[in-house]
Amino acid sequence: MKTQPARENARILFGTLIFFAIWEFLGATTSWGIAMVPAPSRILMQAFADRELYWLHGTATIQTSAIGFAIGVTVAVVAALLFCLSPRLELAFRGINIALFATPAIVIGPLLVLFLKGDWPQTVLAALMVYFPAMSATLLGLRTVDPRIADLVAAYGGGEGKLMRYVRLRGALPDLFAGFRVAAPLAVLGAVLGEFGSGTRWGFGAFLLSALPQGNPARLWGIGLASSAIALAGYALFLLPARRLSASSTAVTLAAVQKAARPSGGWAWQRIALAGIAVALPFVIWWLAVTLTHVSPIIAPGPGRTVMFLIEGRQAAGARAALLTALGQTLPVALLGLLAGLAFAFALAALSLLAPAVARALLPIALVAQNMPLVAVVPFVVLIFGRDVTASVFMAMLVVFFPAYVLLHQGFTTVPRAASDLVSAYGGGRWKQLVHIAVPYSVGHLFAAAKLVAPQALLGVMVAEWLLSGVGLGNLLNVSRGGLDYDMIWAGALISILISVAAYEAVGFIERKVGR
Amino acid sequence: MNALPARESLTAPEGTEPTGPVDVIIDQAGKTFQTVRGPIRALDPISLKVPRGAFVALIGPSGCGKSTLLRMIAGLEQPDEGGAVLVRSKHPEQFRKEGELGIAFQDPALLPWRSVADNIAFPLQILGRPVKRHAATIQSLIDLVGLKGYEAALPGQLSGGMRQRVAIARSLVTDPSVLLLDEPFGALDQILRRAMNVELQRIWAARQTTTLLVTHGIDEAVFLADTVVVMHAQPGRIAEIVNVPFARPRLPSLFSSPDFHALCDRLTESLHGGDASP
Numbered sequence: 001m002k003t004q005p006a007r008e009n010a011r012i013l014f015g016t017l018i019f020f021a022i023w024e025f026l027g028a029t030t031s032w033g034i035a036m037v038p039a040p041s042r043i044l045m046q047a048f049a050d051r052e053l054y055w056l057h058g059t060a061t062i063q064t065s066a067i068g069f070a071i072g073v074t075v076a077v078v079a080a081l082l083f084c085l086s087p088r089l090e091l092a093f094r095g096i097n098i099a100l101f102a103t104p105a106i107v108i109g110p111l112l113v114l115f116l117k118g119d120w121p122q123t124v125l126a127a128l129m130v131y132f133p134a135m136s137a138t139l140l141g142l143r144t145v146d147p148r149i150a151d152l153v154a155a156y157g158g159g160e161g162k163l164m165r166y167v168r169l170r171g172a173l174p175d176l177f178a179g180f181r182v183a184a185p186l187a188v189l190g191a192v193l194g195e196f197g198s199g200t201r202w203g204f205g206a207f208l209l210s211a212l213p214q215g216n217p218a219r220l221w222g223i224g225l226a227s228s229a230i231a232l233a234g235y236a237l238f239l240l241p242a243r244r245l246s247a248s249s250t251a252v253t254l255a256a257v258q259k260a261a262r263p264s265g266g267w268a269w270q271r272i273a274l275a276g277i278a279v280a281l282p283f284v285i286w287w288l289a290v291t292l293t294h295v296s297p298i299i300a301p302g303p304g305r306t307v308m309f310l311i312e313g314r315q316a317a318g319a320r321a322a323l324l325t326a327l328g329q330t331l332p333v334a335l336l337g338l339l340a341g342l343a344f345a346f347a348l349a350a351l352s353l354l355a356p357a358v359a360r361a362l363l364p365i366a367l368v369a370q371n372m373p374l375v376a377v378v379p380f381v382v383l384i385f386g387r388d389v390t391a392s393v394f395m396a397m398l399v400v401f402f403p404a405y406v407l408l409h410q411g412f413t414t415v416p417r418a419a420s421d422l423v424s425a426y427g428g429g430r431w432k433q434l435v436h437i438a439v440p441y442s443v444g445h446l447f448a449a450a451k452l453v454a455p456q457a458l459l460g461v462m463v464a465e466w467l468l469s470g471v472g473l474g475n476l477l478n479v480s481r482g483g484l485d486y487d488m489i490w491a492g493a494l495i496s497i498l499i500s501v502a503a504y505e506a507v508g509f510i511e512r513k514v515g516r
Numbered sequence: 517m518n519a520l521p522a523r524e525s526l527t528a529p530e531g532t533e534p535t536g537p538v539d540v541i542i543d544q545a546g547k548t549f550q551t552v553r554g555p556i557r558a559l560d561p562i563s564l565k566v567p568r569g570a571f572v573a574l575i576g577p578s579g580c581g582k583s584t585l586l587r588m589i590a591g592l593e594q595p596d597e598g599g600a601v602l603v604r605s606k607h608p609e610q611f612r613k614e615g616e617l618g619i620a621f622q623d624p625a626l627l628p629w630r631s632v633a634d635n636i637a638f639p640l641q642i643l644g645r646p647v648k649r650h651a652a653t654i655q656s657l658i659d660l661v662g663l664k665g666y667e668a669a670l671p672g673q674l675s676g677g678m679r680q681r682v683a684i685a686r687s688l689v690t691d692p693s694v695l696l697l698d699e700p701f702g703a704l705d706q707i708l709r710r711a712m713n714v715e716l717q718r719i720w721a722a723r724q725t726t727t728l729l730v731t732h733g734i735d736e737a738v739f740l741a742d743t744v745v746v747m748h749a750q751p752g753r754i755a756e757i758v759n760v761p762f763a764r765p766r767l768p769s770l771f772s773s774p775d776f777h778a779l780c781d782r783l784t785e786s787l788h789g790g791d792a793s794p
Contacts (some may be wrong), residue, residue, distance in 0.1 A: 157613030
């Protein structure tokens with residue numbers, strides 16, 4: 001039995017070696033291989049030749065991501081503490097939180113440039129990307145208190161302060177680090193996306209932009225692999241402390257009753273008022289930002305002016321037409337990519353139940369790939385699918401597939417053992433288990449996955465449009481940025497954020513309906 | 517004897533006239549939970565007095581409100597309008613702030629990141645008492661529950677029975693004057709349970725702490741208690757209060773004596789009586 005992990009490792013090593021050997025062979029000998037999947041040796045040689053560029057671009061991106069990460073998690077932890085102490089505050093900030101989660105980050109970059117100088121636009125974008133996952137994980141950790149231990153604290157006369165000090169803070173640490181782990185690669189993604197829009201000279205975003213038209217596949221692959229390596233290094237950095245902590249923090253017995261996360265009740269008008277604040281707050285902050293920074297209203301219009309830009313005035317009709325055309329190009333692609341990615345993930349997760357070997361092979365890849373910044377797949381996509389709509393669809397699918405697969409696989413594996421045993425006991429095979437047990441059990445996970453990846457699909461499509469296909473909303477933003485059409489940048493950003501939030505809320509709504 | 521709503525039969529079960537002070541007074545305290553499908557009556561208004569130094573066991577089927585009763589004494593639940601619970605003439609919330617209350621649940625509810633010694637010290641920290649000054653108390657409690665050598669172990673490294681003993685030690689660390697035990701041995705196997713019963717009697721005898729024990733086990737109740745309160749469900753109410761006459765200290769051999777079994781049978785009958793019996 002002891003040799004099992006060693007043999008497993010040997011098998012993985014062997015498989016990896018074979019993989020690289022085939023890659024090397026195809027990439028060096030076939031004509032499409034040379035054009036699309038250059039051999040590892042060529043990528044390495046190119047990277048060696050570019051080493052000075054890698055150093056300059058790499059240090060810029062790493063520095064931006066690290067500072068952005070530090071700012072983002074600091075704000076996230078403080079916010080989580082405040083939200084934990086006051087659920088009302090969280091309700092009031094719900095609009096901001098969801099907007100930050102659902103916003104396709106690429107639209108924020110061109111806006112930040114208008115307010116901030118130097119490396120700050122991409123740094124702030126990295127921080128914004130980090131905020132939501134870090135905040136929600138920390139908040140979950142702080143909220144999840146074993147109700148029995150809460151009773152114990154109360155029985156000795158301890159209040160919320162003592163509970164926070166002795167139980168919540170320590171109990172949240174594993175979740176905190178799990179959040180950091182997920183957030184670290186996102187900081188890199190935010191930095192790179194910010195570099196696209198900020199026009200900075202150094203950074204992997206700038207490197208990729210300059211390399212795309214050069215037609216040097218080996219360099220493109222090198223950039224993709226290097227930015228993935230940075231992101232995964234950030235992930236790995238928090239892997240160890242998270243493992244360590246969770247080992248000593250998991251409750252040894254299961255709590256019988258799970259307390260509701262949020263105290264229900266309160267006055268109806270109070271809840272309506274809080275919901276109103278939640279919707280209004282993002283616009284208030286927008287208005288405050290443009291007013292207080294004294295940036296010219298031509299460059300940074302407030303919410304009122306942006307809405308007016310689409311309703312009245314000479315260009316309103318033209319602007320609306322441009323936006324509608326762009327939406328008509330972007331949304332179907334995003335939806336197609338989302339559905340295809342989800343369906344593919346669901347099918348493969350189900351298949352891995354029928355054939356566990358598939359899951360063993362795929363899961364490690366998916367776990368790694370879901371943390372790769374999506375810009376890293378741009379070289380891969382452009383070389384294989386070119387620059388047309390197929391590239392956009394595939395980009396959205398790739399972005400959707402890996403996180404959805406990981407989540408759905410979890411869904412399929414959380415099926416209670418007794419339920420599957422019951423099917424086996426009556427002579428049912430794996431197929432029957434799948435149909436009667438596993439699929440119904442994982443429907444909840446399917447919705448969770450859809451909620452998680454729907455904004456990602458839009459982001460994937462917009463990145464592809466910005467960099468590759470030159471159509472749709474992503475392109476509209478890029479062109480407006482170049483043409484200094486500030487009203488259009490703001491309007492485009494507003495519309496994409498609204499669509500993203502609407503998609504998120506729509507999935508949540510369907511989820512609640514089905515869940516009942 | 518059917519459910520007795522009247523007060524007078526409950527205050528003084530014959531034989532244990534409360535001559536000394538009374539530690540816990542429950543006066544017409546009921547509990548109704550509001551649910552989506554309307555209110556559910558967990559406990560009819562009931563009254564009970566527990567004299568100082570008494571050991572009272574509450575037995576009854578699931579849903580008879582015995583845990584709710586205990587939680588009301590701990591101040592974790594509030595009785596419905598019109599009812600009151602007083603512990604040493606104080607409201608439970610005030611009483612527990614003074615650190616005079618000890619409590620252990622069916623589940624040990626240990627903090628998984630704290631060692632055995634630190635878990636036992638936890639109530640002291642909540643009460644804001646210096647832990648260092650109580651180091652000797654903590655060590656003596658660890659010895660008392662037979663966990664010597666496990667001071668630095670984490671809950672995850674202990675067996676279920678050992679974890680439960682940590683919870684018992686923790687309930688005693690503040691040297692409470694009133695001890696509430698909610699099925700503390702419910703998850704243990706029969707052999708360990710008996711051993712813990714003997715242990716608990718020894719601890720109680722040494723300190724004469726007023727103790728309320730909620731349990732499913734009739735034999736456990738008879739072995740440990742001076743007074744057994746039998747409860748019925750739907751709605752939760754007190755059916756009968758039975759005195760246990762056996763002399764103390766009670767030895768494990770009591771478990772096999774005919775008198776012991778006769779009393780257990782009588783309580784079983786009382787438990788099953790309620791609506792069905794004449």
